[in-house]
Amino acid sequence: MIFIVRTVQKVNTKVGRDLSKSPVESTAEFLVLEPAGYPMTSVLEEYPEIENPGVFEHYAREQWNGFVAREGEYLFDRRMYPDFAYSINEVYPLESVIGLKTKIIVKDPVVSSAPAVEFTSDISFDDVVGQHTARRKCKLIERFLEQPEMFGRWAPRNVLFFGPSGTGKTMFAKALANKTHVPILPVKATELIGEFVGEGARQIHQLYERAQEMAPCIIFIDELDAIALDRRHQELRGDVAEIVNALLTEMDGIVERPGVCTIGATNRNDTIDAAVRSRFEEEIEFSLPDEKERLAILESNVNTFPIPVKDVDLKVIAEMTEGLSGRDLVGKVLKTALHSVIIEDRDNVSQDDLHASVKKLKNVSGASNPDRLYI
Ligand SMILES: Nc1ncnc2c1ncn2[C@@H]1O[C@H](COP(=O)(O)OP(=O)(O)OP(=O)(O)O)[C@@H](O)[C@H]1O
Ligand SMILES: [Mg+2]
Numbered sequence: 001m002i003f004i005v006r007t008v009q010k011v012n013t014k015v016g017r018d019l020s021k022s023p024v025e026s027t028a029e030f031l032v033l034e035p036a037g038y039p040m041t042s043v044l045e046e047y048p049e050i051e052n053p054g055v056f057e058h059y060a061r062e063q064w065n066g067f068v069a070r071e072g073e074y075l076f077d078r079r080m081y082p083d084f085a086y087s088i089n090e091v092y093p094l095e096s097v098i099g100l101k102t103k104i105i106v107k108d109p110v111v112s113s114a115p116a117v118e119f120t121s122d123i124s125f126d127d128v129v130g131q132h133t134a135r136r137k138c139k140l141i142e143r144f145l146e147q148p149e150m151f152g153r154w155a156p157r158n159v160l161f162f163g164p165s166g167t168g169k170t171m172f173a174k175a176l177a178n179k180t181h182v183p184i185l186p187v188k189a190t191e192l193i194g195e196f197v198g199e200g201a202r203q204i205h206q207l208y209e210r211a212q213e214m215a216p217c218i219i220f221i222d223e224l225d226a227i228a229l230d231r232r233h234q235e236l237r238g239d240v241a242e243i244v245n246a247l248l249t250e251m252d253g254i255v256e257r258p259g260v261c262t263i264g265a266t267n268r269n270d271t272i273d274a275a276v277r278s279r280f281e282e283e284i285e286f287s288l289p290d291e292k293e294r295l296a297i298l299e300s301n302v303n304t305f306p307i308p309v310k311d312v313d314l315k316v317i318a319e320m321t322e323g324l325s326g327r328d329l330v331g332k333v334l335k336t337a338l339h340s341v342i343i344e345d346r347d348n349v350s351q352d353d354l355h356a357s358v359k360k361l362k363n364v365s366g367a368s369n370p371d372r373l374y375i
Helices: 053-064 132-146 148-154 169-180 199-214 238-252 274-279 291-302 314-319 326-343 351-363
Strands: 002-005 030-037 068-070 074-076 085-092 095-097 102-106 158-162 184-188 217-222 260-266 282-285
Touching: 053 102, 068 085, 085 095, 132 148, 132 158, 132 169, 132 260, 132 282, 158 169, 169 184, 169 217, 169 260, 184 199, 199 217, 199 238, 199 260, 238 274, 291 314, 291 326, 314 351, 326 351
Parallel strands: 030 102, 158 260, 158 282, 184 217, 217 260
Antiparallel strands: 002 102, 030 085, 068 095, 074 085
16 A cells, blocks of 8 residues: 655654754655554454555545654554554655655554454363263364364354353363364453444454454353343443344354354353344353362362372362352362461461361352352
8 A cells, every 4th residue: 555645844843852953854755654553452452444545645644744754663543543553664764754755655464453362271171070061062062173064054153151150161162172173262252342333343253254264263252241231131332232233243154154163151141132142052051060079179179289288178178168169169268278378388288278268258258159158
């Protein structure tokens, strides 16, 4: 893209160094810019595309008229995408004023259009305790991700994980990606709500486009209720409604995206907008661990303590922690006990330490279900 910028020769002293020390007189012949993104942004950063170079020419002319251009510095958009930065990759002559005949070339963005962070993990299904129903139902997704071509139009496309917080939904999605060796694009629904009208919807489409490039691939949308809350529970903001519509379009598969599977996660499936909920072919429930499962979670995590345990009976702890989630057991019961031992410079974790942290949990809210703790 080349833009001729016609400007009055004016030096903008706000940009660049003190001009009194070294006046910049020459007019830039050309300028190569690269979209650099916002100084601060969410995970889903979006590049404002230049759809009409002619209009952009006028727009750029008004904004950067008279600015001094130096390689490595930035030009900031001040209007439509406030503070969106373009880094100056090249300018000739080296230090010159954007002027009458300066050509401005905007390079395609390199990384800024990446819609989400991809992660792989070393979590396996062996690490997830219980959740047998989820495990059985996920067999199908597993087969699909291993052999997407076999399914054709019968591919599982949208699956909903629901259940109390800390029961292993995110862990499960990671294990699934790991087992099938496919990338996973994790997105928090709240991060999709953009600042500008249309931004959220575009982010959804970009997300699916990126997933398609990497297919087979899992899109994992956490906290789905944040955007797809039933209209009875929340007056949808215009932009949120727009995101929901974009999501529905993608979930309907209007644009074919072979090999892309969406997993949504929520704590409550009954609060999800009916239109969104009906797009999920399968709802997979995650439940709180029973006593045997609590014991297994406690045992496998205690094994990784950096200091030894002494005379502990985890069965007793499992018995008294009914109603707690896996996250409560790991992050609250075990961690609190371990940390207090470390703070007090002791050599090992005892049954009393574990008891004390369960008791503490009973006294503060925050556990999945503290009323069901048997102490
Ligand atoms: N079934 C389980 N087996 C083993 N560990 C578990 C299990 N469930 C939870 N945990 C522990 O709790 C942590 C949190 O689990 P995870 O993030 O998967 O919960 P979640 O269901 O996604 O919660 P949220 O709804 O709040 O997002 C895990 O990293 C793990 O240490
Ligand atoms: Mg989660």
